[in-house]
Amino acid sequence: MTNFINTYLPNVVANWEGDNGFVVAIWQTLYMTFVSAIFAGIFGIILGILLVVTTDDGITPHKTFYNILDKLVNLFRSIPFVILLAVIGPFTKLVVGQTIGPKGALVPLIIGTAPFFARQVQLALVEVDHGVIEAAEAMGLSPMKIIFRVYLKEGLPELIRSGTFTTISLIGLTAMAGAVGGGGLGNMAIAVGYQRFENDVTIVSMIFILILVFVIQGIGDLLVRKLEH
Amino acid sequence: MVEKGGIIQLKNIDVTFHNEGKTIEAVKNVSINVNKGDIFGVIGYSGAGKSTLVRVINLLQKPTSGEVIVNDKSLTKLSVKDLRKERKNIGMIFQHFNLMRSLTVFGNVDFPLRDSKLSKQERKEKVDKLLKLVGLDDRANNYPSQLSGGQKQRVAIARALASDPEILISDEATSALDPKTTTEILKLLGRLNKELGITIVIITHEMDAIKQICNRVAVMEDGALIEEGDLLTIFGSPKKKLTKDFVDTSTxxxxxxxxxxxxxxxxxxxxxxxxxxxxxxxxxxxxxxxxxxxxxxxxxxxxxxxxxxxxxxxxxxxxxxxxxxxxxxxxxxxxxxxxxxxxxxxxxxxxxx
Structure with a gap:
């Protein structure tokens, strides 16, 4: 085994440890993925709920608010991620003090993902049976209670499904952010593997990312299966 | 038509919708008085405005004009918070049951009790009692997807009764059920009316459903109330053409x-x-x-x-x-x-x- 690795993946071995090695890169990717997933998740859920309840047949309709929020979400969703990285550079510096490294990637990752997830949340919650919402209103539940006890409870399987989906596309974004200075496996594949013609590094980076994707998909599917009746 | 002192008094209710420049008068100047203990039926074809009208009773639908008085309180004048409190006194069941898929039968009936002052043990006793009342005590741990339509409606009835309402509104509650199950659900409603003294408002397009349990009937056509009276009068000597059509279909x-x-x-x-x-x-x-x-x-x-x-x-x-x-x-x-x-x-x- 060791022999096989040394023969066919020489550059992977050479780049395994150290500040720019694989171990660090894997940690950086996990860090970028999960920290931004948590923040984008929170913002996305809040924005998604606001979109659902303020729409015309929502539980607290508000035309102006809905229209503004709806347009903003669309706007941010339309900016290509690579450009977003550059455009919000100064803002990123203001928030986390740096624009490079995994920490510098967090701000654009969150801003790039939250509106996308907000839309997913909106779609998931709109699917919740309107009759059940009406029944809850007829029982005298306040809008806050309807959000927590009906929308989030009934929409939970669909929310997890879109959360899984969003996290996976987020991994794609971390690779892109990595390539422009964020670090992580994306950086590894491009800066080391591609630009120095060390193809084994590129391939192994990809394999690690695929494993991450499969694990997240698997956990998501498992949760959904447990929750659906 | 309107006497004093009914538990539900709708006075000159108008409901108008505006949709893309078009104005739809769903309910036109309807006044209804439902007495305590009545099983009041509202019959009409789909689109006659009966669903909109009963939604006015608990203000799920705000009337464009008119007054809603339930239990001597004018709901149209209440604050949002007070209205929510009054809604607990008005149970409602629906054509498509509207149960929570993510909760068990027990969880669904317990749902409206979560804000009550009852302890966990008292809530459990109450839910068990309600499930027994509707004949589903053995299905407490099932999910709605595992139940038949009739059973789902029984769960919905138990849930509607959880807050001890004095009024139960049934919005086409038997329209999605087969005739045998319909009869069973109607019998259950009739029994609840006798045993609990609960006032029931039923809306339906089936005269058979009205015939089985209602004591008073209102007929709606194009948003207007065209005929109202006790069941025997309506059934024995219908005055309006539509009323006669319903009776004729039934006989x-x-x-x-x-x-x-x-x-x-x-x-x-x-x-x-x-x-x-x-x-x-x-x-x-x-x-x-x-x-x-x-x-x-x-x-x-x-x-x-x-x-x-x-x-x-x-x-x-x-x-x-x-x-x-x-x-x-x-x-x-x-x-x-x-x-x-x-x-x-x-x-x-x-x-x-």
Missing amino acids: QISSVLDEIKESGIAGSISGRLVELNYIGNVTNEPLVVGLYKKFDVEANILFSNIERLQGTTVGIMLFALTGDDDKVSEAIKYLNSLNVNVKEIDITESKEA
Whole structure:
């Protein structure tokens, strides 16, 4: 085994440890993925709920608010991620003090993902049976209670499904952010593997990312299966 | 039409929708008074505005104008918070049950109790009691997806009763169910009305459902209330065409008349065709024999439907009367004197539009 690795993946071995090695890169990717997933998740859920309840047949309709929020979400969703990285550079510096490294990637990752997830949340919650919402209103539940006890409870399987989906596309974004200075496996594949013609590094980076994707998909599917009746 | 002191009083309710420049008057100046303990039926075709009207009772639908008084409180004047409190006094069940898929039967019935002051143990006892009341105590841990339509509606009824409401609104609650299950659910509602004294408002497009349990009926057409009264009056002597259509569909006399007209046997029926409606004990009189003995008029019974509504007999019959023309007219007068409503039918005319 060791022999096989040394023969066919020489550059992977050479780049395994150290500040720019694989171990660090894997940690950086996990860090970028999960920290931004948590923040984008929170913002996305809040924005998604606001979109659902303020729409015309929502539980607290508000035309102006809905229209503004709806347009903003669309706007941010339309900016290509690579450009977003550059455009919000100064803002990123203001928030986390740096624009490079995994920490510098967090701000654009969150801003790039939250509106996308907000839309997913909106779609998931709109699917919740309107009759059940009406029944809850007829029982005298306040809008806050309807959000927590009906929308989030009934929409939970669909929310997890879109959360899984969003996290996976987020991994794609971390690779892109990595390539422009964020670090992580994306950086590894491009800066080391591609630009120095060390193809084994590129391939192994990809394999690690695929494993991450499969694990997240698997956990998501498992949760959904447990929750659906 | 509106007397004082009903548990539900709708006064001059208008509901108008504006949609893309078009104005739709869903409910037009409707006033209804439902007394405590009533099972009040609202019947009409789909689009007649009955769903919109009952939603006005708990203000799920805000009326464009008019006043809603429930339990002597004017709901239209309450704050949002007070309105929510009053809504707990009005249970509601729906055509599509509207249960939470993510909760068990127990969880669904417990759902409205989560804000109550009851302890966990008291809540459990209450849910168990309610499930027993609707006959589902053995399904507490099932999910709605594992239940039949009738069972789902029972869960919905138990849930609606959890906050001890004085009023139960049933919005087409039996329309998605088969006839046998419909009867079971209606019987359950009737039983709840007797045992708990709960006032029930039912909306439906089926006269059969109204017939089985309601004591009062309102008929709606195009957003307006066109006829209202107690069940026997509406059923025995409907005044408006639509009301009569509903009654006829229910007694099946309309399909018999259609059959006679379409089959072409009309020509072979001799004599004058009359439709008889009566309420009460006229049936004890031997009508057919009486007509023959007194007037020498033969009555050929083409159709007869007799039902017991609220413990009273309501009958509808179709006779072909043959005999001397003057005698037949006298016979009809005689029937009228017995409080039988007689209407001559011309079977050669085409069906009314």
